[in-house]
Amino acid sequence: MESMLYLAMQFPISSTIRYCRSAARGIVTAVREKKTKLLILGWHGKKSQSHFAIGSTVDPVIETAPCNVLTLKNCGQNRKFKKILVPLAGGPNSRFTLETAAILANHDGGEVHILTVDTGRASKFDLDAFVEAHIDSLPIERNKVTVRRVAGTNIVETILETADDYDLVVMGNTLESRLQRMTHTPIPETIAKRCEKPFIMCRSAAGISRWLRRFI
Numbered sequence: 001m002e003s004m005l006y007l008a009m010q011f012p013i014s015s016t017i018r019y020c021r022s023a024a025r026g027i028v029t030a031v032r033e034k035k036t037k038l039l040i041l042g043w044h045g046k047k048s049q050s051h052f053a054i055g056s057t058v059d060p061v062i063e064t065a066p067c068n069v070l071t072l073k074n075c076g077q078n079r080k081f082k083k084i085l086v087p088l089a090g091g092p093n094s095r096f097t098l099e100t101a102a103i104l105a106n107h108d109g110g111e112v113h114i115l116t117v118d119t120g121r122a123s124k125f126d127l128d129a130f131v132e133a134h135i136d137s138l139p140i141e142r143n144k145v146t147v148r149r150v151a152g153t154n155i156v157e158t159i160l161e162t163a164d165d166y167d168l169v170v171m172g173n174t175l176e177s178r179l180q181r182m183t184h185t186p187i188p189e190t191i192a193k194r195c196e197k198p199f200i201m202c203r204s205a206a207g208i209s210r211w212l213r214r215f216i
Contacts (some may be wrong), residue, residue, distance in 0.1 A: 024060035031065050038068045045073045045193070053174075053189040054201075062173055062203050068096060073192060073199040075168070081198070082110040085166040087117070087159050087191075090125030093172030095134060096204035101170040102140040111144045113166070117158045118151045156190050163197050173203040 007013050020026035031039055043058055052059045054071065062069050086101045088094050098114070105112045116127050127147060135142055152158030163169045174186035192199050 022060075023057045024064075027057075027061050028064050028066075031067055036067050038070070039065050041069065041071045043071050043073045043192075045199075053186065054192065062201075067205050069173075069203045070100065071173075071192075071201040071203075074196075075198045075200065079167065079198060080108045080110075081105060081168040082108060083166045084110060084112050084168045084170060085115055085159075085163055086112055086170050087115040088125075088127060088130070088172075089116070090123075090127075090130070091172045091174070092206075093202050093204050094130065096206070097170055097172040097202040098134060099138060100200065100202050101168075102138040102145070104168065104170075105144065106140040110167070111146070112140065114145065114147045115159065115162060116147070116149050117155045118149055119153055119155065120151075155187055156194075159187075159191055160194060163195055166197060168198045168200065169195055170200045170202065173201050 018026040084101045084105045101112045171188045
C-alpha cells in the first residue's frame, strides 16, 4: 500500500482482487480484460520438483498471456544495474530481451554486454547483423552496447560463469510446449534456477505469434 501511494503521485495506480480456481487463470483473465501490454511477474527462484519449468503459476501465465511478459528474480532492494549480461541465440524473444536490458541499463547509466557462446558448431544466427539492425532503435547510446564472445562446450555453465561479473542477467524465454519440457529443461529456465544474480526472463507477444505461425 505504501508503494502504491508513492507511485500514484507519478502515474495512475489501481488494484483488483479476483476469485478464481487458480492464480494463473485469474492473472491471464485480468490481462485480457484490461488489454494489458506488459505483465511483470515476480518469481521466488525456488526449484520446481514437478514438470513445470518455473512454477505452477508462472508457467501457465507465460504460455497464455496475450502480452509481453517479464519474470523477475532477485531484482528488488533498489539495486543498480551497471553491467547487464544478455545471452542471445536468435530466438523469437531476442529483440524484446535486448530492448528490456537497454532500458534498464540506460536508467542506471550502465552498459549492455550481449553474450554469444562459441561451442565450435556452426550457427545460423548472425549476431553482428542482428545487433547492427536494432542498435539504433534502442534507448541507449551505441557505445554502451558491446558484443562478447566466449568459448565453451557447455552453454549453461559458460553463461553462469560469465554472469559472475555482472549485476543482472536478461534472457528470453523458450517457447517449448509443456510436453517438450517434460523430457528436458530448456537452457533459459535452467539458468534462471541456478543463477544467483538478479535475473529477468522475457517473452514477447510478437515472439509467441511467430512461434505459433510455424505450426499453422
